Amino acid sequence: MTLSPLFYSLLVLATLSLPVHAQEPPVNAERGKELFTLHCARCHGMQGHGDGPDAGTLIVPPTNFHRAESRVKSDMDLRSAIIWGLAFSPMHGWWDTISVQDIRLITAYIRQLAPYTPSSP
Ligand code: HEC
Numbered sequence: 001m002t003l004s005p006l007f008y009s010l011l012v013l014a015t016l017s018l019p020v021h022a023q024e025p026p027v028n029a030e031r032g033k034e035l036f037t038l039h040c041a042r043c044h045g046m047q048g049h050g051d052g053p054d055a056g057t058l059i060v061p062p063t064n065f066h067r068a069e070s071r072v073k074s075d076m077d078l079r080s081a082i083i084w085g086l087a088f089s090p091m092h093g094w095w096d097t098i099s100v101q102d103i104r105l106i107t108a109y110i111r112q113l114a115p116y117t118p119s120s121p
Pocket of ligand 1: 063
């Protein structure tokens with residue numbers, strides 16, 4: 001069987017591009033922390049207490065994730081606030097800046113700082 005040069009070069013390209021998948025960043029908690037530190041800590045604070053360096057300049061204070069009001073919220077509630085933002089608030093949506101996967105990692109990191117605590121009935 002003879003392969004056309006085009007087919008052959010496509011085959012080589014396909015083979016060469018395989019390792020790219022192997023290099024995708026592994027899902028880990030460190031990345032959630034990095035992203036939170038980069039994008040969120042200036043308002044929410046390094047430990048999520050709502051006391052970041054920019055917090056004092058805002059009319060609406062950034063959420064302290066350790067408060068009961070925040071801890072009873074589901075991961076989906078938090079993710080939706082991160083993705084879409086909150087109306088009339090400095091908390092804008094991040095849907096066009098941070099990937100869905102990264103938003104999951106950030107949410108997991110927030111939950112690591114302040115674990116989900118369902119309210120008692
Ligand atoms: C410019 C400051 C600012 C930045 C940056 C910011 N936030 Fe916020 N965030 C706020 C404020 C202010 C609120 C509270 C809004 C309100 O109560 O109306 C809030 C609310 C939230 C809430 C809702 C919490 C709840 O209990 O309902 C979540 C979740 C959240 N932020 C996550 C994030 C994440 C994750 C990032 C980074 C990707 C981030 N925020 C970046 C200011 C900020």
